[in-house]
Amino acid sequence: MPRALVVDSYLIDDAESVIARVRAGDPAALEVLYRSFETPVYNVARRICRTVEDAEDVLQETFLEVYRSIGQYRGDGSLWGWVRQVAASKALMRLRRNKYRDTDELHDEVHAFRKEDTPLRMDLEAALERLPEVSRAVVWLHDVEGYTHEEIAAMMGKTPSFSKSQLARAHVKLRRWLGEEAVA
């Protein structure tokens, strides 16, 4: 599965040594990890969270968790994959905590009802931003980060069917908002 952000431990000089030093509690090593993954972690967080503040909090919480849990990283997958998993989980946790989903879906349904026939054409960033949080999280994690529906379902505490349905709904909306609907 192609990845949008190919960021891996090969970007860190002597990654194994850095990981060992983080495990030993060396703050300088943690900074090396932070500098290497700061942007991709923030990007994942920001694509999922509603606000910049939430995304920045997720960024901070992610590296704290990395520091606490680096012992659990066995080196059998990419380091970025592991860090990204932490970031995505933290961002989804933030989403659940803020209880945005229900209000968003309600807002979205009302909005859709009122504006169904209004032609819309917005850029992709704006259209993604307009999606309800959960739909946006699913579309980003699946289509951009390359997670499977099973993986997304596990992170969200939902079923794969839920993930698939959120993805389909997101694409229907994106297609409409981007003005990509076929002319009948």
Add this chain to the structure above:
Amino acid sequence: MHLRMDQLLALRDAGSEPGSAEARQHVAQCDECAAELERLHQRVARMRALPALRPSRDRFAEVAERVRGERRQARLRRLGVGALALAASLVLFVIGRDVLTPGVARASDQLTATMAESAALEQALQALRPDQRVTDAYTARVAASLEDRIADLDRRLSAAQATATGATETELLSLWRERVGLMDALVDVHVTRAEQVGL
């Protein structure tokens, strides 16, 4: 009858979903669905090509500070002085409550006075030059515990002052009073130690 979005997605992702053979056959024969599938591919390609969003400010200092705090707490737990720290915090709470009576002054005046008191205690602490003194392990542990709590409080103060909505003066006053209580105790620890060794 054209394919639904979920069918197009299933076709794109794995092609092994039930009914995908029929869907594939349909796309091969239907220009509209083929175009829709192509638009889906294009849309995803555009999403993947979006520039990465970057944080507006460097948060590593905060991460490092919290890591240091956690390590210090872990050290304290290992040393078995958690109970001591808890007792100290309870004493400080009582001291802070008694010493800092609210009075009838306006909250902003009280806030100014409390901040000045905190600054005075900072100066008193610097005058004692605790970093340059030989300190026994017990004093060092109590002082470290207080310093941790002050650092944590400073973070909360910083967040409260920086927040867009703005903390109320009463909330800020409460935090500053807590800081004065902790600073007072920290100065007391070092003064007592200095008196004991005749410095």
